[in-house]
Amino acid sequence: MATGVFTVTFELPRPNAEVLAALLGEDPRFDAQALDRREVDGTTDRLAIYFNREPGPDDIAGLNDLCATAGGTVTPAIERLPETDWVASSLAGLPPVRAGRFLVHGSHDRMRRRGGGEIALEIEAGQAFGTGHHGTTVGCLAAIDRILSRRSIRSAVDIGTGTGVLAIAVARLAHRPVVATDIDPVAVAVARENACLNGAGTEIRFAVAPGTHHAVFRESGPFDLVVANILAGPLAAMAHDIFRIAAPGADIVLSGLLPPQRRQVRAAYRNAGFRMSADRVVDGWLTLELTRPEARP
Numbered sequence: 450m451a452t453g454v455f456t457v458t459f460e461l462p463r464p465n466a467e468v469l470a471a472l473l474g475e476d477p478r479f480d481a482q483a484l485d486r487r488e489v490d491g492t493t494d495r496l497a498i499y500f501n502r503e504p505g506p507d508d509i510a511g512l513n514d515l516c517a518t519a520g521g522t523v524t525p526a527i528e529r530l531p532e533t534d535w536v537a538s539s540l541a542g543l544p545p546v547r548a549g550r551f552l553v554h555g556s557h558d559r560m561r562r563r564g565g566g567e568i569a570l571e572i573e574a575g576q577a578f579g580t581g582h583h584g585t586t587v588g589c590l591a592a593i594d595r596i597l598s599r600r601s602i603r604s605a606v607d608i609g610t611g612t613g614v615l616a617i618a619v620a621r622l623a624h625r626p627v628v629a630t631d632i633d634p635v636a637v638a639v640a641r642e643n644a645c646l647n648g649a650g651t652e653i654r655f656a657v658a659p660g661t662h663h664a665v666f667r668e669s670g671p672f673d674l675v676v677a678n679i680l681a682g683p684l685a686a687m688a689h690d691i692f693r694i695a696a697p698g699a700d701i702v703l704s705g706l707l708p709p710q711r712r713q714v715r716a717a718y719r720n721a722g723f724r725m726s727a728d729r730v731v732d733g734w735l736t737l738e739l740t741r742p743e744a745r746p
Contacts, residue, residue, distance in 0.1 A: 454530040455500045457512055461521045466494035469519035471681075471709035473498065478511050480682025485583075486707065486733055494733075503529070548587045549594025551618055568621050572614050572643055585678050585704040588729060588736030589615050592702045593676065596738070597622050602673035606630070606694065608661065608687075609679040609705075613640025613653070619674065620649040628669045630658040661690040671696035677703050681710040688721035695741040700726070706735040 461469060470486055473479045473496075483499040498512065504527060512525060545554035552567045593615065606628040607616035616629035629644075631637050634657045644650045656665040673696050677684060684703055695701060701723060706714060708730055715725060718739055726738040 455503055456497045456526075456528050456530065457500070457504055457509070458495060458497045458526045458528065459512075459516055459521060459523055460489055460493055460495050461516070461519070461523060463492055463494050465520045466496055467707065467709050469496060469516055469521060470707045471713075472515045472519060474681035474707065474710050475713065476511070476515060477682070478508075479515075480680060482680075484680070488733070546587060548590035549598075550622070551590045551594060553586075553590070553614060568618070570614060570617055570621070570647055572612050572617075584730075584732030584734035585706075585736065586614060588731040588734060589676060589678050589702050589704050590618055591729070591731070592727075592736055592738050593618055593622070593674075596674065596700045596702070600673075600700070601625075603696075604628070604669060604672050605674035605676065606666070606670070606672045608675070608677040608691075610640045610655075611636050611678070613643045613655075615676050615678060616640065616653050617644050617647050617649045619676070620644070620652040621647065623674075624652070626669065627653045628656065628665055628672070629653050630656045630663065630665065632657070632659045660687065661694050666694050670694045671699070673699050675699060675701045677701075677705075679705045681706050681714055685714050685717040688717040688723070691718075692721045692723065692741060697741060697743045699741040701739040701741065702736065703739070704734065704736040706737065707733070708735050711735055711737070 459469065466486065470484060473484055479498065485497045487495050489495050545552050550566060550568050551570055553570045553572055602623050602625055604626045605619045605623065608630055610616050610629035610631045613629055616627045620627045629640055637655050637657050641655050644653045654665060654669060656663050658665065671694055675691055675695050684705065691701065703714065711728060714737065723739040723741055726740050728735060728737045
């Protein structure tokens with residue numbers, strides 16, 4: 450079976466695409482796969498499921514079954530992405546993105562004039578997720594800005610850091626220690642480079658870690674701010690673990706979610722002891738804000 454990065458893409462009417470996205474997030478065969486949803490026109494969305502290997506017959510059969518359950522009848526398109534720095538090369542024409550006080554830009558916009566009070570974050574994605582141009586990243590940055598506008602923190606953690614943009618944003622705004630973890634060592638290397646590029650290298654401690662059971666969580670926690678921009682299935686499964694690493698009164702920011710997954714994830718965190726603060730949708734992606742009570746209810 451060939452290696453590399455592959456996408457399996459469906460174009461569906463928006464209601465069917467929403468159902469399929471929710472089914473993918475709940476299915477243990479696919480809940481760890483990266484998923485991108487984009488608008489094609491006013492009534493149609495494109496769902497792309499990313500694989501780091503060539504999808505096999507069982508993968509395609511499973512995806513087709515989920516598509517049929519969602520009411521779709523289309524045949525997916527399978528594409529192997531070039532083994533070049535395809536993410537970084539796609540950034541050349543992307544404009545800066547504003548979220549709260551943050552302005553995320555690539556090196557091609559480094560010399561563009563900034564307004565007063567903006568915190569400019571230069572992010573080159575390379576091989577990791579999180580350029581600032583995705584609704585999940587924008588939603589998290591806006592939530593971080595709101596939270597840090599009303600309170601101070603002692604420490605923070607960014608789980609599934611990708612490019613490190615969220616960890617860097619917290620460090621630049623709060624000037625407090627931040628832990629940034631990712632299951633992918635390539636992402637951690639990219640994030641570390643980005644942190645140094647943005648003058649936050651000494652404030653962020655990086656670790657390659659699945660979940661929350663690495664020693665870095667014991668050594669640096671509990672955390673006043675927990676950010677996790679990953680996927681619905683892993684987020685729901687981690688609810689009790691995130692409660693354990695969160696300090697009493699901590700704020701929690703979760704994304705990587707589609708609106709139909711709201712109920713699943715909210716229920717998991719409510720059962721773990723969290724309280725909902727807000728939820729907002731940006732470009733079709735949901736960001737949840739929660740708090741850990743001072744004492745378990």
